[in-house]
Amino acid sequence: MGKAVLINDKDNVVTAVSDLQKGEDAVYKVGSETRHIKTSEAIPFGHKITLAKIAKGSDIIKYGETIGRASKDIKPGQWVHIHNTDETYAPSR
Amino acid sequence: MKFMGYPRPDGKVGARNHVGVMATVGCVNEVVLPICHQIKGTVPVTHQQGCLTVTSDLELVQQTLINLGKNPNLAAILLVSLGCESVFPNEIRDEIARSKKPVELINMHQLGGSIKTITTGCEIAEQMVLDASEIHRQEFDASELIVGCKCGSSDATSGLSSNLAVGEVADMLVKEGGTFLFGEVCDIMGSEQILARRSVSKETGQKVIDAVNRLIDMAESAGADVVGCQLTEGNKKGGITTVAEKAIGATTKAGSTAPQGFINYGETPSGKGLWIIPTPGRGFENLTGLAAAGAVVHLFTTGLGAPEGHPVMPVIKLTGNINTWNRLNTHMDFNVSSIIDGTETIEEAGRRLFKELLKVASGKLTKAEVLRYDESMNILTYGPVI
Numbered sequence: 001m002g003k004a005v006l007i008n009d010k011d012n013v014v015t016a017v018s019d020l021q022k023g024e025d026a027v028y029k030v031g032s033e034t035r036h037i038k039t040s041e042a043i044p045f046g047h048k049i050t051l052a053k054i055a056k057g058s059d060i061i062k063y064g065e066t067i068g069r070a071s072k073d074i075k076p077g078q079w080v081h082i083h084n085t086d087e088t089y090a091p092s093r
Numbered sequence: 094m095k096f097m098g099y100p101r102p103d104g105k106v107g108a109r110n111h112v113g114v115m116a117t118v119g120c121v122n123e124v125v126l127p128i129c130h131q132i133k134g135t136v137p138v139t140h141q142q143g144c145l146t147v148t149s150d151l152e153l154v155q156q157t158l159i160n161l162g163k164n165p166n167l168a169a170i171l172l173v174s175l176g177c178e179s180v181f182p183n184e185i186r187d188e189i190a191r192s193k194k195p196v197e198l199i200n201m202h203q204l205g206g207s208i209k210t211i212t213t214g215c216e217i218a219e220q221m222v223l224d225a226s227e228i229h230r231q232e233f234d235a236s237e238l239i240v241g242c243k244c245g246s247s248d249a250t251s252g253l254s255s256n257l258a259v260g261e262v263a264d265m266l267v268k269e270g271g272t273f274l275f276g277e278v279c280d281i282m283g284s285e286q287i288l289a290r291r292s293v294s295k296e297t298g299q300k301v302i303d304a305v306n307r308l309i310d311m312a313e314s315a316g317a318d319v320v321g322c323q324l325t326e327g328n329k330k331g332g333i334t335t336v337a338e339k340a341i342g343a344t345t346k347a348g349s350t351a352p353q354g355f356i357n358y359g360e361t362p363s364g365k366g367l368w369i370i371p372t373p374g375r376g377f378e379n380l381t382g383l384a385a386a387g388a389v390v391h392l393f394t395t396g397l398g399a400p401e402g403h404p405v406m407p408v409i410k411l412t413g414n415i416n417t418w419n420r421l422n423t424h425m426d427f428n429v430s431s432i433i434d435g436t437e438t439i440e441e442a443g444r445r446l447f448k449e450l451l452k453v454a455s456g457k458l459t460k461a462e463v464l465r466y467d468e469s470m471n472i473l474t475y476g477p478v479i
Contacts (some may be wrong), residue, residue, distance in 0.1 A: 003434070003435055005253055005432070005433070005435075007253070007257065007439070015253055015332065016332075017253065017433045017434070017435070027435075029435065029438065044332065045249065045332070046249030046250075046253070046331045046332030046333075047332035048332065048334070060334075062338060062341070063252075063341045063342065063345055065284075065287055065337075065341050066337065067334065067335055067337045067338035067341055068334055068335040068337060068338065080334065081329075081332070081334050082329060082334055085334045085335060086335075087335045087336060087337065088335065088337050089283045089320075089335065089336045089337040089340070091282075091305065091306060091309055091320060092285075092286060092302055092306070093306050093309065093310075
C-alpha cells in the first residue's frame with residue numbers, strides 16, 4: 001500500500017508521496033479520517049492522482065486553487081500531468 | 094504566545110543584540126570584515142553597491158542601508174565609509190540615528206587607509222558591544238514579531254510539506270497580531286491574480302500584479318522569456334504540471350490571510366498582518382530586502398539544501414526531504430518530512446514550527462549562525478552597473 005497527501009479539502013487530486021504501482025491503493029488522510037484511492041496506472045513520487053472524475057475543460061484543484069484544466073476526461077485513479085492538463089495561467093499584461 | 098526579545102529605543106523588539114558594522118560602499122568590505130572577525134558581538138553588513146549605478150538604484154541602496162540599520166536585531170551601528178561613494182554616508186547615519194540607537198561613522202580617506210580604519214573601527218565597536226551587553230531580553234507578545242520567508246533549492250517535497258508548514262506559521266502569526274512578509278516575485282508569477290483577489294484593497298492587488306509584469310518586462314528586454322522557462326524539465330519530472338501549480342505551491346508560504354499591503358524593496362510595512370514585498374529569488378538580495386523591511390527571524394524552506402543565512406537575522410532552515418535532513422544535517426534546523434511520511438499533519442507540523450520560531454526569536458541559535466554561514470549578502474539594484 002502506497003501513500004498520498006491531500007493538501008486542501010477542496011482538492012480533486014492527491015499527490016503521491018511514495019512511488020505507486022498500477023492497481024496499488026494509495027492511503028491519504030482527510031482530517032483524522034483515512035481514505036484510499038486505487039491507481040489505474042503507475043504514478044511516481046510527487047505526481048498527482050485524480051480522486052473523482054474530472055471532465056474535459058474542468059478545473060484541476062490542488063492547494064484549494066485551480067492549478068490547470070483537464071484537456072481530456074480524467075477518471076478516478078488516473079495520473080494527472082502534462083499529457084492531460086492545460087495551463088490556466090497567463091500574465092495579465 | 095510570548096517570546097523573549099530585546100527592547101529598542103524606538104519601541105521595536107529584536108531577536109538578536111548584534112552591533113552592525115556596515116559598509117556604505119562595497120569598497121570597504123575589506124575593512125568591515127576584519128573588524129567583525131576581531132570584535133565579538135559584531136556582524137558585518139557588506140555588499141557590492143553604493144557607487145556607479147543609476148540614481149534610482151543609489152537611492153534604493155541608501156534606503157535599504159538605512160532600514161537595515163534600523164532593524165531591531167542591531168543594538169548599535171558602526172558605519173564604515175570610503176569617502177568618495179555615491180550614496181550619502183551622513184544621511185545614512187542621521188536617518189539610522191532617528192531610531193535613537195547609537196550610530197557612528199568613520200571615513201577611510203580621512204583616517205588614512207585600511208589599517209588605521211580597522212584599528213579605529215575596532216575601538217568603537219568594542220565599546221558599542223560592551224554597552225549593548227547591558228541590554229537584556231524581556232518578555233514580549235508574539236504580535237511584536239516580524240518574520241520573513243523564502244524557498245530555495247526547492248524540490249518535490251517543498252510544495253508538499255515545508256512551504257505548507259510555513260503557511261501555517263504565517264496564519265498563526267497573523268492571528269496573534271504579528272507581521273509576516275512574503276515576496277519572491279519569480280515565485281508569485283502564476284499566482285499573482287489569486288494573491289490580488291485575496292488582498293484587502295484593489296490597490297495592493299494591482300501592485301502585486303504590476304510587480305510580476307515588471308519582472309516579465311525586464312526579462313524580455315534582456316531577451317528572456319521568464320514565463321516560458323518557469324516550468325523546468327526537472328519540475329515536470331518531479332510532478333509539477335503547470336506554472337500555476339508551481340506558483341501556488343510556493344505561495345502557500347504566505348498562508349491564507351489577506352495581504353494588507355505592498356511595500357517596495359528597501360521599505361518597511363506600515364502595519365501588521367501579511368505584507369507583500371517584491372524581493373528577487375536570489376538569496377543574497379532576497380534576505381537583505383526582508384531584513385531591511387524589519388524581519389527579525391526568517392523561515393527558509395529548502396528541498397535539496399540551500400545553506401545561506403544572513404548577518405542581520407537568524408534564518409531557520411526547514412526541509413521536508415528526509416535525505417536532505419540526514420545528509421545536510423549540519424545545515425538543516427527543522428525537519429517536516431513527517432508530513433510526507435504521514436506521521437504528522439500540516440497543522441501539527443506548523444504548530445511545532447511556530448514553537449521553534451518563538452525559541453529562535455528568544456535566542457536559540459540557528460545552524461547558519463553557529464557555522465558562521467551568514468556573512469554573504471547583497472542589495473538589489475535594477476539598472477546597469479556604470
